[in-house]
Amino acid sequence: xxPTDVLLLVTDALETLGVTYCVGGSFASSxxxxxxxxxxxxxxxxxxxxxxxxxxxxxxxxFFVQISDLRDAIALAPTLHDDPLHRASCNLxxxxxxxxxxxxxxxxxxxxxxxxxxxxxxxxxLNPERRAYFVxxxxxxxxxxxWYRMAQGALERxxxxxxxxxxxxxxxxxxxxxxHWAAQLALADLLDAALRRAPPPRLTPPxxxxxxxxxxx
Numbered sequence: 001x002x003p004t005d006v007l008l009l010v011t012d013a014l015e016t017l018g019v020t021y022c023v024g025g026s027f028a029s030s031x032x033x034x035x036x037x038x039x040x041x042x043x044x045x046x047x048x049x050x051x052x053x054x055x056x057x058x059x060x061x062x063f064f065v066q067i068s069d070l071r072d073a074i075a076l077a078p079t080l081h082d083d084p085l086h087r088a089s090c091n092l093x094x095x096x097x098x099x100x101x102x103x104x105x106x107x108x109x110x111x112x113x114x115x116x117x118x119x120x121x122x123x124x125x126l127n128p129e130r131r132a133y134f135v136x137x138x139x140x141x142x143x144x145x146x147w148y149r150m151a152q153g154a155l156e157r158x159x160x161x162x163x164x165x166x167x168x169x170x171x172x173x174x175x176x177x178x179x180h181w182a183a184q185l186a187l188a189d190l191l192d193a194a195l196r197r198a199p200p201p202r203l204t205p206p207x208x209x210x211x212x213x214x215x216x217x
Contacts, residue, residue: 003027004124006062006099007041010092011132013058014045021045022119022133025102026161028140031122033164040100044115044135047105049074063101064093070103077105084109084185085150111181115139137169138177145182145190152203159200166194 007027014021025042047055052074056067070090077088092101106112118136123129135143141162148158166173175195182191193201 001094001097001099003038003041003097003099004130006094006097006101007124007132008130009062009094010043010059010101010103013055014043014047016058017051017054019045019047019051019055020106020116022115022135022139023122024115024135024140024143028134029144029161029165031134032137032140033161033166033168036161040102042102042104044104044106044112046112046116047074047103059092062095064095065090073103073105077107080107081109111142111185114181137165137172138174138181141165141173141178141194142181142185142187142191145187145194146185148200149187149190149203156200159194162194163197166197 007023011021011023022044023041024044025040026036026038027041030036030038047070049071052067052070056065056070059065073088073090080086080088088105088107090103090105092103093099094101106116115135118139119133120136121131122134124132134140144158144162144165148155148162151158178191179188182188190201
């Protein structure tokens with residue numbers, strides 16, 4: 001089974017239950033930039049507790065999933081609304097391919113709502129044509145920069161993905177949107193460096209208790 005087939009098993013279940021979602025991670029950056037192989041997919045979903053059991057029942061024949069883990073993630077998500085460096089998630093592992101789906105539960109942050117508002121339907125399979133909702137090109141840039149920051153610069157692959165999306169999408173990108181949310185997410189320095197096509201910057205921990213990393217170029 002192909003990774004896109006695994007992806008569609010999850011997105012079909014979410015759509016059937018009327019759950020808003022968007023695909024991010026390397027699936028999205030490969031769509032908007034340079035394609036590369038990946039063994040997992042990230043999905044942000046606004047999955048309520050009332051639908052956790054129904055969702056699990058739909059995917060359990062194809063995935064290893066613990067309903068308790070999913071319920072814990074759903075319960076945790078709202079408590080992280082004001083915590084930009086933590087996410088509530090549950091891992092879904094396909095039973096035969098062992099392809100992993102990281103399901104991130106939306107916490108209600110304003111930026112998550114912006115991602116949902118700008119999500120884009122993308123064709124992920126042909127004969128028959130199948131679609132799934134992806135984050136926008138601008139949002140995958142911001143998401144990848146956020147992951148780069150959280151890893152303190154250790155995930156150089158994230159920086160390469162950002163550069164490939166910037167190069168491929170070029171003048172079609174909404175720079176005003178990028179700069180607005182980069183400022184809100186404390187990513188302005190990283191975005192500026194990426195737009196300058198700078199090499200991967202070094203990040204050092206902050207001197208105080210704030211969550212923002214210091215950029216050393």
